[in-house]
Amino acid sequence: MRTPVLLLALLLAASSAQAAGYRAPRNALGHPDLGGLWTSTSLTELERPARFKTLTVPDAEAAAYEQHRPGEFSNTDIDDVGGRQSEANFWDLGARLARIDGKARTSWIVEPADGKLPYTKEGAAERARHAQAVSSPANPESRTPSERCLVAGWAAAGPPMLNSPYANEYQIVETPGAVAIHMESVHDVRIVRLDERRHAPPNIRPWMGDSIGWWEGETLVVETTNFNPGDAPKLPTTLYISTEAKVTERFTRIGPGRLLYEFAVDDPKTFSQVWRAQMLFEASKGPIYEYACHEGNYSLPGILAGARREEALARSPSTPR
Secondary structure (H helix, E strand, C coil): CCCHHHHHHHHHHHHHHHHHHHHEECCCCCCCCCCCEECCCCCCEEECCCCCCCECCCHHHHHHHHHHHHHEEECCCCCCCCCCCHHHHHHHCCCCEEEEECECCCCCCEECCCCCCCHHHHHHHHHHHHHCCEEEEHHHCCCCCCCCCCCCCCCCCCCCCCCCCCCCCCCCCEEEEEEEEECCCCEEEEEECCCCCCCCCCCCCCCEEEEEEEEEEEEEEEEEEECHHCCCCCCCCCCEEECCCCEEEEEEEECCEEEEEEEEEEECCEEEECCEEEEEECCCCCCCCCCCCCHHHHHHHHHHHHHHHHHHHHCCCCCCC
């Protein structure tokens, strides 16, 4: 176990050193300027795929993976054979594994050192139960929020904000009392309040949780609680976060056009430990295009109508199909 732990320590130390050696330009408020357009497009995923044995890989191994991955686009299952990120290179030619500190990352997770979500037995069972529940065609309210065009899928809305196979553009706008994060996917906008340090009452549970933030030197720290139960399973990813979770995010510019995004998830109801991850956002020329979500208008009525038809056929087996 010493080698993975040592590797994790080196990764975190290197990131801190890189961030400490760069001073971001200041905006009109005197804060590090995080404003502008950013993209998280990458072939790197939250969890380490089984084909990789380490959290980082040499450039040659990364290049072979990047060349092979686009051919797997036809397989969009969430597994280690095809994987969801095979879509990324279909929509954005040239998508690669993210490089942080000059090393190709096989997962965003850096702790635990195996790059896997540390579900408890109960947490894994709860995730499976919720995943099954939202696949029910009983009524529209039981379906996923992204299928209903309420928030972005793939956990792109966050927090934490994960990279999806497409529509990974984000715009950050800083004001004296808040930071707004506008994402291309479903046009979600997160508002991080900077003018208070208390969260909303427990009965107030917005779709993206309740976020408050503050500055620690070069870093914007954001703490989010009050998660909405309707968005607990971050489908179709492997992530599930309970309503009792606390997510702490850190945004730090580590170089021209590079933004280090770190987050820690504290959710004892679901995970055996606090787990941590690092992602890279890179400056984007944009623009952010309109994201016209049609699932709720077309796909969802079709899903429900198909289910009612199947129920009718089950009641009358002799009915022609």
